[in-house]
Amino acid sequence: MVPVRYWTPRVRTGEGYIMKHTGLFIGGTWRDSSDGTTFVVEDPATGRHLSDVADATVADGAAALEAAHRAQPEWAATAPRVRGEILRTAFELLTERTEQFAELITAEMGKPIGESRGEVAYGAEFFRWFAEEAVRVAGRWSSAPDGNSRLLTVRRPVGPALMITPWNFPLAMGTRKIGAAVAAGCTMVVKPATQTPLTMLALADLLREAGMPGGVVNVLATTRTGEVVEPIVRDPRLRKLSFTGSTGVGRLLVEQSATQLLRLSMELGGNxxxxxxxxxxxxxxxxxxxxxxxxxxxxxxxxxxxxxxxxxxxxxxxxxxxxxxxxxxxxxxxxxxxxxxxxxxxxxxxxxxxxxxxxxxxxxxxxxxxxxxxxxxxxxxxxxxxxxxxxxxxxxxxxxxxxxxxxxxxxxxxxxxxxxxxxxxxxxxxxxxxxxxxxxxxxxxxxxxPAAPFGGVKASGFGREGGVEGIEEYLDIKYLGLAV
The missing domain is CATH 3.40.309.10 (Aldehyde Dehydrogenase; Chain A, domain 2)
Structure with a gap:
């Protein structure tokens, strides 16, 4: 029998803050799946049952995207300092609750508690980093070569984003996507891995507590990933897709996204x-x-x-x-x-x-x-x-x-x-x-x-997360020509 000494039993019993919600987080509220189904999350160290989580349907995916779409105009108009302060508060709350989140990561993902604490610290830093980047989004002003007009370049939020995160870093792979999108002024639908949804659900509740308006961050877990995700990817209201996972799945998502010509960030396999x-x-x-x-x-x-x-x-x-x-x-x-x-x-x-x-x-x-x-x-x-x-x-x-x-x-x-x-x-x-x-x-x-651009080349994907480059993935460039 393998000695399991690196987690605490209270996670297993569902007590405490980190296991408060296991439903879908849509439009700022918690709900069951539309058909009432759930799926089991297990502890990979023992194979034991940890929790039952709401299993999102196609209808739930549509509801989450609609919530993000409705919230987008107001969120884009929110002052950068306000967005940054929400991220800063989320950083502080996450840091205060390091032990609780670390226990949860260990319980559902299996890494030793020391590594889980390290992931919480690493993941929280993305919120602090992008809290600072939110107020640094800039454009430029210049004269046209003929001198008859002025060229104003500004950056605007891309719009609603779909984020698909993996199981191996259930907190940090979410915070480095969410932090950049929030700082840029984008709303989002987050689909965590089926094996490790509990950490992201706990993070959604923390963001609500930090002051995130309803509809900005929506989280739905599902075992019906392809069935739920494809309609969202093909919906014209979606403007951005960020995926971390295998190269094979990444290629499929790129094909599906071509219909809407989505902005893409693909962090794929490695060797x-x-x-x-x-x-x-x-x-x-x-x-x-x-x-x-x-x-x-x-x-x-x-x-x-x-x-x-x-x-x-x-x-x-x-x-x-x-x-x-x-x-x-x-x-x-x-x-x-x-x-x-x-x-x-x-x-x-x-x-x-x-x-x-x-x-x-x-x-x-x-x-x-x-x-x-x-x-x-x-x-x-x-x-x-x-x-x-x-x-x-x-x-x-x-x-x-x-x-x-x-x-x-x-x-x-x-x-x-x-x-x-x-x-x-x-x-x-x-x-x-x-x-x-x-x-x-x-x-x-x-x-x-967090201060460096994360991403690859060749079959490892494209786009960058983190660093000063990370927020650019969620910004469009607009040029205004001004006659003088």
Missing amino acids: APFLVFDDADLDAAVDGAMLAKMRNMGQACTAANRFLVHEAVADEFTRRLTDRMAALRPGIDYGPLIDARARDKVAAFVDDAVAQGAKVLCGGEPVGDAGYFYAPTVLAGSPPVREEIFGPVAPIETFADEDAALRMANDTDYGLAAYLFTNDLSRAVRVGEGLEAGMVGVNQGIVSN
Whole structure:
């Protein structure tokens, strides 16, 4: 039996603020689904029932979009300072309730409580960041070249947005979308992942408490995702779609959105390389590898998916990483995968790699008789990795020189994140510029930061979240020509 020591029983019983509402949040009020149905949310560490949540229908989706559409004109006209103050209040409330939200994230998603606290801190920072950005939306004034008119450029809210968030960061993937949209003056419909809707429902209630007007943020969870989402995407009242999830689903949404020519932000899959050069500080490289691989049990689109190590230091790096991975304790240092399907997919990946000649140095099997745990695994002599693992598996390949490292790193359809470790500044610049990725961590294992633009290239999507670029995704440009 895996020891589950990192959460508190009161979450399971539904007591306290964080489990107050499990319905649909539409137009500022809580309601049941139109057909009265619910679905079960379970604890992936034990498989136990956590809560029943209202299961939104097509009619509920239409109601949520109508609420956002009705609220849009007044919200767009709301002073930027007012919008910013609501976000600032939400930041403060979320920070005050760190422990409650962390417990809820751990309960429905499975990450250890320390990581959940980190997600709350990270997620709250998007509210603080965009509270400050709300008052910095600017245009420009210039003279036409012929001198006969003046050119005024202004930015205006795009309009109602649909946001589809994943299960791996149930709070932060919502706050970085919601924060930007609120700051820009856009209303929204948020569709959280079926596995982890409780955190977003709790966040909706916190935003209401922070002063968010009814209809600005609407939240509906559903097991009928395609059935509910497609009519919203094809509705002319919707003007923006922001999606975080798999590349396959992203492609489908892009196709559906073409009817309305929606503004799109697509944060999709990854296949991040982790490069260790022969001059790297191996202590720092292993520390970085543990962060880049084991954050959220490897269930992150930015997770290191391929470890490419110079042949001169490969044995030592592999030994140190294996020792660190093997020492991790289930239920304490790492949590479960999100469900049985995810665990089985990781097991199938490891089995296939071994069949192709990889050697398991630690792990390589499920753990315990409850929940969906899989042992942290290191594979030596791994074949090239083409798809996301989304689990605690570190496949190691070797390279001989810088050119080979770049060639191997870029040999993928994806381009979200990459990591490199070297003590040579010139190499860091050369390789960093040569990597086909939207984000590169140099001598660090975490690249996410609310003040930085998050996003990728190639099959990892387009658009950026966070940073000064994040709010631009929710703003249209309007030009006024003024005769003089």
